[in-house]
Amino acid sequence: MKQETVLEVKNLQTYFYSSEGVAKAVDGVSFTLQKGETLGIVGESGCGKSMTSLSLLRLVPSPPGKIINGEILLNNTDILKLSDEELRKIRGNKISMIFQEPMTSLNPVLSVGEQIAESIRLHQGLSRKEAWQKAVDMIRLVGIPAPEKRAKQEPYQLSGGMRQRIMIAMALACTPDVLIADEPTTALDVTIQAQIIDIIQNLQKQLGMSIIFITHDLGVVAEICDKIAVMYAGQVVEEGTTESLFEKPLHPYTNGLIQSLPKLYEDQEELSTIHGTVPSPYNYPIGCRYAERCPFATDLCREQQPELLTVEQGKKVRCWMYSNEWQGETLMKELTV
């Protein structure tokens, strides 16, 4: 591929230690991100997608949580091996992050302009005046009218959609290589969500950055992501281009998830569901973690955990069905290998 790899994550493991035991929130996650690409990480609650994103910037709350293994290579530098000082230089500068709750993610007692400007002063060494001007420009860039006035306001004076735009302005002020968006539109109304997605996509074109977009909303990833990684129980279970994933999902979980979405433009008598529930991160089963809910599971699945296999160019799946040893039914009429 002529694209260059901007971020490479290898075998990331983030565990949480408490009196209840060890929760393996992120348990061997690997993926790559190319320049200019938008990677979607999808999954339901508890799958580990948010912890994965927090781990990338080492923001995991550190008494209970700990990144115990893995490599996070940003342009070939391992973030996990950086000193605190070096790490701070990357945060907000080379890799930025926006979060789910714009209400609580902004400091209530500082003006929004100052919250953007301090980042600029820190990473780009501009003077107060220059940084403020640039902050105002960023606010304009994200489509907020009267940016000079707004910059002086405090978060409580802005609506939810506007606050999220400020978060975006803050994250992109230093033109990072990678933007990590952790459920940025989940807390917003759907019409506001459309605005925010529009802004993110436009800015991506303008600034040429790569995006990791974390969400549980399959519709959103279908629209904006080039590549998707599906997570379940702390692991990536399927990875592929957006088109191929929705056209022909390989993993039974991905398939089950897509099938259980109510369709907006078609009538359904009954929704197909995935029966059962997610296993507890304190107590994952030995074999495939999806086996107890999978209609195709065999003994092999229950006894051994499958690896993430590359099935085709750009398509990976963690499922015994795609290995040579498989002897059960298949999801597809023909195997994709």
Add this chain to the structure above:
Amino acid sequence: MTTAQHTQPLLQVNDLKQHFFLKKEKLFGPQQVVKAVDGVSFDIMPGETLSIVGESGCGKSTTGRSILRLDEPTAGEVLLFGKNLVNMNKKELRAARKDIQIIFQDPYASLNPRRTIRKMLTEAMSIQKIVPPEHQEARMIELMSLVGLRPEYLERYPHEFSGGQRQRIGIARALAVNPKIIICDESVSALDVSIQAQILNLLKQLQRDLDLTFLFISHDLSVVRHISDRIMVMYLGKVVEIADKHSLFTQPHHPYTKALFSSIPVIDKQYRKERIILKGDLPSPLSPPTGCSFHTRCPFATDKCKAEVPALRAITATHKVACHFAENLV
């Protein structure tokens, strides 16, 4: 979807208003009012599911709460089986409430953490004196099985359950008094997709088996499509469009409804529409726009829209829109 062959609506809401008066900040300033629900009218026939959709601040949840008088309505009527709930006294209201129940959004907040499921269901049954004490045990086991939970779970406390299970408990509680109509206030919004599907299937099944009527409040149009017979769209406290499901989805008339549909990210490319991005934000409910409250963001707004409030009028027998130019905009 079968609707019962009755002619009388089970629930009639006429010109419901819910205005919240804010504490006066300035000594001589004007009294600030939030008109959360500003003249909403609709009927629900027995056995059908009417959904109310809209974004935050549109008044859909407040409408649901006002119908039950969880917030006292400022004006309007709510006729349940022809009797007005709004001017009932406490005793009459309590009796009426056994016919109309509610399931809330947050499965973690709507159950008392200090009560076992058994205590909660017993209390529900005892308050309404629906089930004599000697039959309560059997009824509770029946309820648990109706919602797909094992009877042993009766002894447990809410914190021992997952979100989906708690929502099932909420449904069991609502069913405990044999209601005729249940208001579901964003009841699946806090659940994961796979759990949401389970709960939606359960609700549909219960509707068939127990001949229930639903008022389903949600912001998620795909869910609403699946479960409704008719849909009502709200914006800033008013109804902008109300129609049967197919009519609304194939031919939405109101510009807001159209923008709403176009904003929803859709997986299947063939259904993706040209996105109508609304300009600006929702106006403050403290100072709603004059005339049509949507005119500040409407791509088709004219002077007439700024001046006159459009009435909710019928385009077809089953489709009403509140827009001056509804016919021209299709």
Add this chain to the structure above:
Amino acid sequence: MTLFILKRLAQIIPVTLGVTLVVFLIMQMIPGDPAIILAGEGASQETVAELRENLGLNKPLAVQYTDYIKNLLQGDMGNSLKNNQPVFEEITSRLPITIELAFYSILITIVLGLIAGIISAIRPYSLMDVGLMVVALLGISLPSFWLGILLMYVFSVQLHWLPVAGWDSAKHIILPAVTLGAGGAAIVARMTRSSMLEVVNQDYIRTAKAKGLKGYIIILKHALRNALIPVITVVGLQFGSLLGGTVLVESVFAVNGLGRMIVDAIRTRDIPVVQGGVLVASLIFVFINLFVDILYRFFNKRMDLN
């Protein structure tokens, strides 16, 4: 806001009436006749009776009280029964001293309390944190007069570093201010600690970290400003107990402030002085509370609208 302030200012009237009435009644109920005490040992019955008549103590209670209120409305607080000096002047000569003492005490409360609270919050459950919190617990539990006497014993009597009593030099301020401020410092420390711990777990602190801001900036600029909001109320409330504390501390250290004046006046049953002193203290309390409430509301406008 204006409405709020006006409402609170209107409270001054019932407070004044309430305080003066309560003090008056209590003074009447305490055994001991001012005339007898004033006349001294060995005074004859006639002297005492005459004194009583002159001091107006024979009038019916209701009349004594309403006379007092009438005079008060004209700005006259009456005269001391002991030396016949206007109460108002007694108060104005001693109030500044108490205010100075209170000022330095609050300074100690805030400075010590904040520093201890912040240090504890930065490294929660560490040895430093536990140690500071234990000291804070002592600060709250030890009665101020006991602490005062202890400090006096150690620093004045044993070590001779500081003077024992009086109010003449800068050195004289230290022990009384520390004694009075210690309890408040302890409360502020604990409050700051818990408020900081709560703030540090908020989403916006995570955002600040994600921007790559340095640690001390996150603490001082982002966290502290938010954490201080509830602490302000605590400091305001502290002022109330501070006023009460001045009574004890001034007595222990023989400082000639308002507190000591009231204590002495109670002892000699000098009713007008007690009334005047307590009334002034109450009004100061009301105003401080109002000020703190206004400050709090100002900060909270942000919170409410969130």
